[in-house]
Amino acid sequence: MTMTNRKGASALPLNTILAGDCIEIMNSLPENSIDLIFADPPYNLQLKGELHRPDNSRVDAVDDHWDQFSSFAAYDRFTQDWLAAARRLLKPNGAIWVIGSYHNIFRVGASLQNQGFWILNDVIWRKSNPMPNFRGKRFTNAHETMIWASKSEGAKYTFNYEALKALNEGIQMRSDWVLPICNGGERLKDDNGDKAHPTQKPESLLHRVLVGSTNPGDVVLDPFFGTGTTGAVAKMLGRDFIGIEREAAYRKVAQKRLDGVRKFDREALQVSASKRAEPRIPFGQLVERGMLRPGEELYSMNGRFKAKVRADGTLVGNDVKGSIHQVGAAMEGAPSCNGWTYWAYKQGDQMVPIDLLRQKIRAELAN
Amino acid sequence: MTMTNRKGASALPLNTILAGDCIEIMNSLPENSIDLIFADPPYNLQLKGELHRPDNSRVDAVDDHWDQFSSFAAYDRFTQDWLAAARRLLKPNGAIWVIGSYHNIFRVGASLQNQGFWILNDVIWRKSNPMPNFRGKRFTNAHETMIWASKSEGAKYTFNYEALKALNEGIQMRSDWVLPICNGGERLKDDNGDKAHPTQKPESLLHRVLVGSTNPGDVVLDPFFGTGTTGAVAKMLGRDFIGIEREAAYRKVAQKRLDGVRKFDREALQVSASKRAEPRIPFGQLVERGMLRPGEELYSMNGRFKAKVRADGTLVGNDVKGSIHQVGAAMEGAPSCNGWTYWAYKQGDQMVPIDLLRQKIRAELAN
DNA sequence: GGTTATATTGAATCTCTAC
DNA sequence: AGTAGAGATTCAATATAAC
Numbered sequence: 001m002t003m004t005n006r007k008g009a010s011a012l013p014l015n016t017i018l019a020g021d022c023i024e025i026m027n028s029l030p031e032n033s034i035d036l037i038f039a040d041p042p043y044n045l046q047l048k049g050e051l052h053r054p055d056n057s058r059v060d061a062v063d064d065h066w067d068q069f070s071s072f073a074a075y076d077r078f079t080q081d082w083l084a085a086a087r088r089l090l091k092p093n094g095a096i097w098v099i100g101s102y103h104n105i106f107r108v109g110a111s112l113q114n115q116g117f118w119i120l121n122d123v124i125w126r127k128s129n130p131m132p133n134f135r136g137k138r139f140t141n142a143h144e145t146m147i148w149a150s151k152s153e154g155a156k157y158t159f160n161y162e163a164l165k166a167l168n169e170g171i172q173m174r175s176d177w178v179l180p181i182c183n184g185g186e187r188l189k190d191d192n193g194d195k196a197h198p199t200q201k202p203e204s205l206l207h208r209v210l211v212g213s214t215n216p217g218d219v220v221l222d223p224f225f226g227t228g229t230t231g232a233v234a235k236m237l238g239r240d241f242i243g244i245e246r247e248a249a250y251r252k253v254a255q256k257r258l259d260g261v262r263k264f265d266r267e268a269l270q271v272s273a274s275k276r277a278e279p280r281i282p283f284g285q286l287v288e289r290g291m292l293r294p295g296e297e298l299y300s301m302n303g304r305f306k307a308k309v310r311a312d313g314t315l316v317g318n319d320v321k322g323s324i325h326q327v328g329a330a331m332e333g334a335p336s337c338n339g340w341t342y343w344a345y346k347q348g349d350q351m352v353p354i355d356l357l358r359q360k361i362r363a364e365l366a367n
Numbered sequence: 368m369t370m371t372n373r374k375g376a377s378a379l380p381l382n383t384i385l386a387g388d389c390i391e392i393m394n395s396l397p398e399n400s401i402d403l404i405f406a407d408p409p410y411n412l413q414l415k416g417e418l419h420r421p422d423n424s425r426v427d428a429v430d431d432h433w434d435q436f437s438s439f440a441a442y443d444r445f446t447q448d449w450l451a452a453a454r455r456l457l458k459p460n461g462a463i464w465v466i467g468s469y470h471n472i473f474r475v476g477a478s479l480q481n482q483g484f485w486i487l488n489d490v491i492w493r494k495s496n497p498m499p500n501f502r503g504k505r506f507t508n509a510h511e512t513m514i515w516a517s518k519s520e521g522a523k524y525t526f527n528y529e530a531l532k533a534l535n536e537g538i539q540m541r542s543d544w545v546l547p548i549c550n551g552g553e554r555l556k557d558d559n560g561d562k563a564h565p566t567q568k569p570e571s572l573l574h575r576v577l578v579g580s581t582n583p584g585d586v587v588l589d590p591f592f593g594t595g596t597t598g599a600v601a602k603m604l605g606r607d608f609i610g611i612e613r614e615a616a617y618r619k620v621a622q623k624r625l626d627g628v629r630k631f632d633r634e635a636l637q638v639s640a641s642k643r644a645e646p647r648i649p650f651g652q653l654v655e656r657g658m659l660r661p662g663e664e665l666y667s668m669n670g671r672f673k674a675k676v677r678a679d680g681t682l683v684g685n686d687v688k689g690s691i692h693q694v695g696a697a698m699e700g701a702p703s704c705n706g707w708t709y710w711a712y713k714q715g716d717q718m719v720p721i722d723l724l725r726q727k728i729r730a731e732l733a734n
Numbered sequence: 735g736g737t738t739a740t741a742t743t744g745a746a747t748c749t750c751t752a753c
Numbered sequence: 754a755g756t757a758g759a760g761a762t763t764c765a766a767t768a769t770a771a772c
Contacts (some may be wrong), residue, residue, distance in 0.1 A: 072480055102489040102514070106476025113439060113473065119747080121506045122469035124491050126543050128732050133539065136528040139488045142541035145512075147469070153747085161503040161762095163679035167651030169690060172500060172763070174509035176493050176543070178646075179655070180731060186657070204655040211678055236661075237678060264678060268661035271679035272688070274503070275761065276750075282759095325759060334423040338760050413747045420743090421762040429745050468745065494744090499763040502748035507764080511745075548744060551767060566745050739771070749761075 012219060015235070017243040017251050017258075022223035025244050026085035034089045034242075035158070035218035037096040038209060038230045040201060041082065043103050075104065079111045082223060087115055087151065089221065095120070095157045097209055099146045099201070109147050117149040120157065124176040125205060129183075148213065157213070163271035164212045173212070179204045188227050188253050196253045197227045206233035214239050216269050228254030235261045238269045279365060281358045283324050283339065284313025291357045298324075298343040299351060305331040307343070315343075324354070379586060382602070384610040384618050384625075389590035392611050393452035401456045401609075402525070402585035404463040405576060405597045407568060408449065409434045410471045411442045420501050429565045433613070442471065446478045449590060454482055454518065456588065462487070462524045464576055466513045466568070476514050484516040487524065491543040492572060496550075515580065524580070531579045540579070546571045555594050555620050563620045564594045573600035581606050595621030602628045646732050648725045650691050650706065651680025658724045665691075665710040666718060672698040674710070682710075691721070 012033055018025050086096060096117065098108050112119065123146040130142040150157040164173040182202040190196045206229050214220060216238040222230035225243030227250055234241035235258060245251045286292045287309060294311040307317030307327050315327040322330070324339025340358060344351040379400055385392050412434055418426040436442040453463060463484065465475050479486065490513040497509040517524040531540040549569040557563045573596050581587060583605040589597035592610030594617055601608035602625060612618045653659045654676060661678040674684030674694050682694040689697070691706025707725060711718040 102476070102486050105489075106473045106480065106514075109469070109473025110477045119469050121508065122472075122512070123506060124493070124510055124543065126491070126493070130541070136539070137526055139490060139515075139531075139542040140539050141488065143491055143543050145489070147473075148506075156750090159504060160679075164506075166690070167649060167655065167680040169647075169649035169651065169680070171649075172503065172507055174497070174507040176491065176510050178732070179652075203657060204652075207655045207678075264661035267675060267683060268677050270677060270683070272681055280751090280759085323759075332423070335419060336423065336758095336760080338762085340760070410745055411747090412745065414745095415747070418746060418748060419762090422741095424742075426746070426748095427743075434745085468747095470745085470747065496744080496765040498744045498746070499765090500746080500748060501763055502746095503762055504748045505746090508746065547766080550744070550765095554744095562744090737772080739769100741769070742767080744764105744766095749759100751757105751759085753755105753757085 012240075013242060014219065014240045015231075015242075015258075017225060017228070017231070017245055017254055019245065019248070019251060021246060022244040023082050023085045026082070026089055026221075026223060029089055029242075031088045032091050033219070034221045035091060035094050036210075036214050036220045037086050037090060037094070038206065038220060038222050039082075039086065039096065039098045040199065040222075040224050040226065041079070041098065041100065041104065041108070042224070043101055043199070072107065076107055076111065079104075079108055080115070083108075083111055083115055083117075086221075086223060087117065090151045092151055093156045093158070095148065095150050095155075095213055097146055097148050097213070099125070099144055101141070101144050105145045105147070112147060112149050116152055118151075118153040118155065120148045120150055120159075121175050122147050126176050126178045128178055128180045130181065146209075158215060158218075160212050160215075160271060160274075162274045164208070166272045167208065167211065173208075177205070177208060179208075182229075188257060190249070190253065197250060200227050201229045203229055203233050206230055207237070210234060210237050210239060211271060225254060226250050228257050231258050232261045236264055238263055238266075278362055281361050282313065283354075285361065286354065286357050287311065287313050289361070291360075292345060292354070296345065298345055298354065300328065300331065300342055301344055301351070301353065307331075315339075379607075380609060381586065381607045382598075382609075382625075384592060384595070384598070384612055384621055386612065386615070386618060388613060389611040390449050390452045393449070393456055393588075393590060396456055396609075398455045399458050400586070401588045402458060402461050403577075403581050403587045404453050404457060404461070405573065405587060405589050406449075406453065406463065406465045407566070407589075407591050407593065408446070408465065408467070408471070408475070409436070409591075410468050411436050412468075412470050418501065426498075426501070427562075427565075431565060439474065443474055443478065446471075446475055447482070450475075450478055450482055450484075453588075453590065454484070457518045459518055460523045460525070462515065462517050462522075462580055464513055464515050464580070466492070466511055468508070468511050472512045472514070479514060479516050483519050485518075485520040485522065486514060486516045487526075488515045488542050489513065490515060493543055493545045495545055495547045497548065513576075525582060525585075527579055527582075531575070534575065534578065540575075544572070544575060546575075549596075555624060557616070557620065564617060567594050568596045570596055570600050573597055574604070577601060577604050577606060592621060593617050595624050598625050599628045603630060605630055646729065648728050649680065650721070652728060653721065653724050654678065654680050656728070658727075659712060659721070663712065665712055665721065667695070667698065667709055668711055668718070668720065674698075682706075 100108050125144045127142050133140045182200045188196040219240045220234045221242045223244045225245040231241040231243050292309050294309055296309045297306050299306045307315040320327050320330040325337050328337035328339045328342040340355040344353045412429055414428050467475050492511045494509050500507050549567045555563040577600055586607045587601045588609045590611045592612040598608040598610050659676050661676055663676045664673050666673045674682040687694050687697040691710055692704050695704035695706045695709040707722040711720045
């Protein structure tokens with residue numbers, strides 16, 4: 001078992017599968033120590049009798065003993081208990097994902113809100129190849145719901161907006177994700193060749209969750225580890241994981257799976273970063289460095305306005321003085337304005353946005 | 368006001384809009400008399416400040432008084448009260464639909480279950496043209512959730528399986544529906560030319576609901592009638608409706624709308640048949656799905672260049688980072704480049720164009 | 735009249751840092 | 754803790770204007 005020290009000092013059993021009840025084990029771990037929790041709790045499915053396909057073959061439904069709850073009240077108690085334990089573990093800026101279906105997700109969502117978690121999105125996993133509804137009595141149950149929540153309102157959760165936008169070829173990622181269910185070679189089998197776990201989640205789903213809401217080196221906890229999809233993807237992506245699983249059979253399959261996973265190389269783990277993460281360059285530096293001279297004129301990109309650079313890095317034009325942002329906003333009569341992309345200078349006949357000069361400085365700083 | 372006698376004998380104010388508080392009015396109507404309830408209750412959005420688009424225009428938010436609740440507890444009481452009144456009205460084999468967002472739907476779902484309703488499906492309305500996330504801080508909120516429930520477990524609810532299958536070009540209807548939001552000519556305007564209601568639902572949505580879960584002659588109740596989409600579609604489809612609406616302004620717009628609706632409007636039927644476009648497959652999906660691994664190398668089909676795949680679906684090579692198209696263009700010094708046909712991966716000795724992987728996903732989605 | 739830019743808008747829990 | 758200022762941020766569908 002790898003133990004490690006983090007700021008705050010308590011030891012975490014990183015990259016291991018812990019055996020036992022998830023509530024007890026979570027309560028034994030140090031508080032405020034986890035960056036992200038991904039949880040796929042039992043679904044409280046209430047299949048009465050057996051289900052048969054039209055050809056009379058039996059559908060292998062989720063009917064394991066761990067999925068039977070006597071009542072909604074019992075399920076609520078269970079949910080509240082494991083959520084409270086999870087909440088204690090999360091760092092103040094940590095976040096949680098919970099996946100479920102209509103059988104349980106409404107109760108989970110209400111409990112999350114009641115405990116002070118702040119819902120950021122509900123995300124729909126739209127299955128591209130779901131099991132059809134054999135009886136034709138309802139809609140094909142073709143999706144599951146995930147809730148993404150921060151520990152509390154106003155917390156600074158991690159969201160790699162640009163990386164997800166890149167994953168989606170330049171268009172911001174929506175709350176509905178179209179991904180296939182886990183089958184084929186990815187679906188783990190037990191020694192009899194049967195599926196090892198009834199609800200194994202696809203790695204593609206966890207890839208998107210972890211790329212979007214964690215950074216390399218973060219600690220990801222999965223209290224219902226199952227066959228370890230969360231751990232496998234975390235390892236690939238250079239995140240640390242902690243798994244908790246009660247059933248020995250699942251732990252065995254998961255450990256074997258994890259042993260076979262390789263981490264992607266460092267360069268591949270770099271993702272597109274947001275501008276917010278880049279160092280801040282005051283406009284005055286452009287003047288100090290002589291990239292723009294006091295007295296030089298700047299022009300709005302829409303060609304409608306101009307202003308003059310002053311020695312202290314402010315602008316003046318149309319009786320307005322102030323920062324590049326303030327003067328731009330005043331000219332447009334707008335509540336705010338990004339001066340970096342609003343203003344340009346003249347180079348011969350060309351209009352060059354001043355943001356290019358900032359980029360030049362940033363490139364210098366990077367070397 | 369049309370009054371009519373049904374088996375059970377009590378009079379129902381069919382095809383009218385009742386003015387007042389929906390709980391009081393529902394309690395004044397005869398029990399076990401309604402076939403279907405469609406409810407679009409307040410979402411309790413809890414908006415804080417103002418929001419501006421990147422172009423500085425202001426978003427016209429839903430800040431109406433009817434959406435304000437002091438706490439989750441207050442919202443829960445309201446939900447339990449109107450659901451109890453609705454439940455009393457439903458025939459034993461009646462059913463209910465409730466639509467909501469993550470702000471309220473989990474509380475609604477839990478209350479439904481607590482009161483003995485039996486959830487049949489949760490259905491996702493995937494908006495083809497949602498409002499984007501302007502600040503890049505969350506996923507585009509691109510869907511709303513509907514819960515479909517029978518009055519109790521084992522009830523013989525109405526489900527027109529074949530009609531829905533026909534609506535869906537012969538394929539079983541799934542639990543996710545892609546439909547555009549209500550705009551254009553369908554969006555009702557007030558006398559000033561502004562939108563008459565902040566959250567008018569599209570007729571296509573109600574069309575699918577009513578075709579699927581009612582029969583001609585059924586009575587459909589909408590306790591939050593608004594501009595009367597439920598009534599308009601019910602009238603077109605030959606169902607009777609009862610609307611309840613507290614705000615006089617909404618009632619006025621709705622009545623005018625209803626007066627203009629003809630039964631079996633052909634055009635409306637066509638609106639509901641959504642066209643299927645060829646799905647766009649972002650390159651990132653090949654990475655998420657494990658068809659290509661982060662760190663793997665791609666080669667240009669002309670054999671001159673190579674680049675490495677990153678975890679967010681971008682490429683990196685020769686100091687250039689970006690999409691498959693951007694990096695291809697940069698390497699060739701070309702203004703643009705179709706990365707799908709430009710790049711290939713190695714399979715043994717073979718070079719396989721990545722477009723083949725995209726075709727594989729498309730074929731999967733067609734099923 | 736027809737085609738091409740430009741403007742508007744939609745159920746939204748939508749920033750971060752320094753003072 | 755609250756405030757002020759820097760500065761980052763959008764997709765699809767209509768409607769209207771311009772050419």
